[in-house]
Amino acid sequence: MAKKTKELKKICLREAEYPLSAGERPPQIRRRVGTAFQLDDLFPYNEDPYLRNLESRFALQRKIVEAAKKLANEAEICKTVKKKRRRNCLDAMHKLQQVEDEMNQYRVKTGKKPTQRASLIIAGERHY
Numbered sequence: 785m786a787k788k789t790k791e792l793k794k795i796c797l798r799e800a801e802y803p804l805s806a807g808e809r810p811p812q813i814r815r816r817v818g819t820a821f822q823l824d825d826l827f828p829y830n831e832d833p834y835l836r837n838l839e840s841r842f843a844l845q846r847k848i849v850e851a852a853k854k855l856a857n858e859a860e861i862c863k864t865v866k867k868k869r870r871r872n873c874l875d876a877m878h879k880l881q882q883v884e885d886e887m888n889q890y891r892v893k894t895g896k897k898p899t900q901r902a903s904l905i906i907a908g909e910r911h912y
Contacts, residue, residue: 832894834890835887835890835891835894838883838886838887838890839887841883842880842883842884842887842901845876845879845880845883846880846901848876848879849873849876849877849880852869852872852873852877853873855869855872855873856869856870856872856873884899884900884901887899
């Protein structure tokens with residue numbers, strides 16, 4: 785029984801729900817840290833949840849592209865890793881363009897002006 789209780793405590797500790805015995809102190813639990821960046825939550829599209837979703841996806845993908853660029857430009861890494869990171873960066877930029885294209889199609893469909901933010905981000909990074 786004690787062995788099973790110990791096993792249960794390990795599982796519960798991993799899941800951050802820990803059953804305590806009488807007089808037992810709760811263990812120290814390392815909390816997960818959030819992202820190193822914050823997405824803008826102030827999109828002016830409260831009346832259009834679909835466009836807000838597209839804007840959120842675009843903002844997240846833009847942050848992914850920024851991180852991929854930093855990794856691709858990192859010095860002192862082997863050739864295969866550098867090549868893979870460049871490919872990942874190009875893939876992230878392609879995905880960013882896809883999200884913007886989808887957003888622009890929706891904007892045109894709803895009578896709004898399309899944007900070219902991804903095009904500007906990608907145009908400055910053609911050396912990958």
